Amino acid sequence: MIQLNDNDRGIVLTYEASPSSIHFLDLEITTTHDRLEFKTYFKPTDRNGYIPVDSCHHRRWLESVPRSQFLRLRRNCTRDSDFYLQSDMLKTRFLDKGYRPSLVDDAINSVSATDRASLLQVKPKVAKQESFKWSFFTSYSIQHNEITPARTLRNFILQWLAVSTGSVQYFGEGTTIYVLENGEVQRPPTVNIFGPNKQEFKDHKLISLVCVASGFYPEHVQLNWIINGIPRNGLYQNVASKKENDTSFSTSKRLTLTRSEYFNTENKFKCEAGFIGNGSVAFAEVTGESDCGVSKESYAMYINQGKISYIMVLFKSGLYALIVLAIIWRRKVLSGSC
Structure with missing residues (x-):
């Protein structure tokens, strides 16, 4: 040691x-x-x-x-x-x-x-019981372009995976199969449109509307914005569906508008919601507002006009002060010469 x-x-x-x-x-x-x-x-x-x-x-x-x-x-x-x-x-x-x-x-x-x-005493570990959801995917095939009846496909999945699933199944582009959990039925969404934040009217040239679909099952619902009957393309994709509780989902999609589009009472903004492949099942619609406020451009113009007016007042005040000083100086000169 x-x-x-x-x-x-x-x-x-x-x-x-x-x-x-x-x-x-x-x-x-x-x-x-x-x-x-x-x-x-x-x-x-x-x-x-x-x-x-x-x-x-x-x-x-x-x-x-x-x-x-x-x-x-x-x-x-x-x-x-x-x-x-x-x-x-x-x-x-x-x-x-x-x-x-x-x-x-x-x-x-x-x-x-x-x-x-x-x-x-050593406490035995209790294995947690976890529920698994399986998704079944295949490459596109002309043989699976249409699956009828749906029960046949469900039996095929259960035979090979031996599970019941609430997930959507894809068989190539355009073919969507839903396998519902036991006891569950398809429920349509409730659609609501939320208007823009009033702060957007002052700070931004663009205005946003938000469409929210909720309470639907299963989770794959597509939202589409339509203005005066014409679909608005090029928008961001749906926000991924979120699970509200054990049996329903919600999702949302934003529509961005110019001020001239939103502040027009003749324009109608419609949001449609539907399960993929099933078309529209619910919708909500709002009408454009009248522009009673002051736009950001008008506000900036008023500010600039105020600045110019203020500068002119300062210039006139300075000129008046110079004239007064000149008069006082002239009187002093004349009184001194006498």
């Missing part, structure tokens, strides 16, 4: 040898009357490093810290006397960190009533 400690790295090794007790990890193990007894071992360098109660952690998490530490003592200590002795020491440390005395006492009383043998 002397040779090992003779190094220039500052490493000091120690060892212990005892026929009756030994320290192992956080345990002090003692032999008494041909049996082993345990209690928690605290190193000489151990300090009160428990987290203060006024830290920015979640309150419920902080309140569970004392109980978890007392459970550790209860599990480690063979003798009840050792548990109560070490609990008193631990209680002092928690009080120093600001924990409520009632909280610490309740934790001690609760843990004291716990059977130590139950804490030493």
Whole structure:
């Protein structure tokens, strides 16, 4: 050991040898009357490093810290006397960190009533039951251009995958098959159109309408914007359908308009929603508004006109001041010459 400690790295090794007790990890193990007894071992360098109660952690998490530490003592200590002795020491440390005395006492009383043998038992891991959803995809084939009846395809999928799925199945471009879960039926969406934020009228040259479809099942619904009977193409795709609850979904799509399009009472903006391949099943429609406010361009023009008027007033005031000074100076000159 002397040779090992003779190094220039500052490493000091120690060892212990005892026929009756030994320290192992956080345990002090003692032999008494041909049996082993345990209690928690605290190193000489151990300090009160428990987290203060006024830290920015979640309150419920902080309140569970004392109980978890007392459970550790209860599990480690063979003798009840050792548990109560070490609990008193631990209680002092928690009080120093600001924990409520009632909280610490309740934790001690609760843990004291716990059977130590139950804490030493290995709890079996319970496998979580997870539900899986399978998707079935194939390359396009002329043989699968039309699938009739749908029940035949469903039986084919169940035969090979042995699952029931609520996912949409694709057989090439343009062919969509839905396999509904047992007991579920197709439910149409509810469509609503939300107008623009009033701040857009001042800060932007473009105005947005948002179409929201909700309460539908299954999840694949397509939204389309139509202006005065003409579909508006080139828009962003639907926002991916989000699950509202266990049995319904929602999605949205934005329509961007110019000010001249939106502020026109003759324009009609229609949002249609429908399941892929089934056409429109629900819609909502709004009419353009009349422009009663001041546009951003007009507002800027008024500001510029105000600036010009202000500059002209300053110029006239300065010219008037010069004229007055000239008159005063002339009178002083004339009075001095007399």
